[in-house]
Amino acid sequence: ExxxxxxxxxxxxxxGERATLSCRVSQSIxxxxxxxxxxxxxxxxxxxxxxxxxxxxxxARFSGSGSGTDFTLTISSLEPEDFAIYxxxxxxxxxxxxxxxxxxxxx
Amino acid sequence: xxQLVETGGGLIQPGGSLRLxxxxxxxxxxxxxxxxxxxxxxxxxEWLSIIYIGGSTNYADSVKGRFTIxxxxxxxxxxxxxxxxxxxxxxxxxxAKDCTDGGCSNFFDSWGQGxxxxxxx
Numbered sequence: 547e548x549x550x551x552x553x554x555x556x557x558x559x560x561x562g563e564r565a566t567l568s569c570r571v572s573q574s575i576x577x578x579x580x581x582x583x584x585x586x587x588x589x590x591x592x593x594x595x596x597x598x599x600x601x602x603x604x605x606a607r608f609s610g611s612g613s614g615t616d617f618t619l620t621i622s623s624l625e626p627e628d629f630a631i632y633x634x635x636x637x638x639x640x641x642x643x644x645x646x647x648x649x650x651x652x653x
Numbered sequence: 654x655x656q657l658v659e660t661g662g663g664l665i666q667p668g669g670s671l672r673l674x675x676x677x678x679x680x681x682x683x684x685x686x687x688x689x690x691x692x693x694x695x696x697x698x699e700w701l702s703i704i705y706i707g708g709s710t711n712y713a714d715s716v717k718g719r720f721t722i723x724x725x726x727x728x729x730x731x732x733x734x735x736x737x738x739x740x741x742x743x744x745x746x747x748x749a750k751d752c753t754d755g756g757c758s759n760f761f762d763s764w765g766q767g768x769x770x771x772x773x774x
Binding site for chain 2 (some may be wrong): 578580584588589590591592595596599601602633635637640641642643644645646647
């Protein structure tokens, strides 16, 4: 099973600041990684797929990069609605697996 | 508008069975792969099962042999039959639709609101 390790566990930032979230994978998954956002009481929402493609309706302040085993989600300038938990997910191998999440909280 | 609504969760004793339903609207469940994903404080997000357009299925080892995914196209509904439930199956269960964007596959762009399954004596 491919293991995804997200860091940091918590990121404390102010609105307007840049957020950089990391997802490291236990073996190469090429570019087949997605990022989701989850707010309390809600289901996850797909933000980015295949490392760098924004899903429909996702603002341009969200961007993804990386390949192989190291991936990054960047939020260029945090909006109040961006404070949430972010998860990465791989689709290269079965079972599909998720990271444990990074919480972006208001500083 | 795509909408997924899960039902069927509840409190069940270890060893018992539950059948979850995921009623879809805004698209045909026969036109996209559909998955079940669960979330618990202990294990986080855990993909469980998928049913493809052609009807083939796949399962996580943790549920293989105990859970069965199926669909009824006439009702536009996907099911998860859960047998031999364990305490560690306690979680929020989501159904999720395979993504629609060109080239996107095996990621999930629509999720239901979730249904809570509690396995406890």
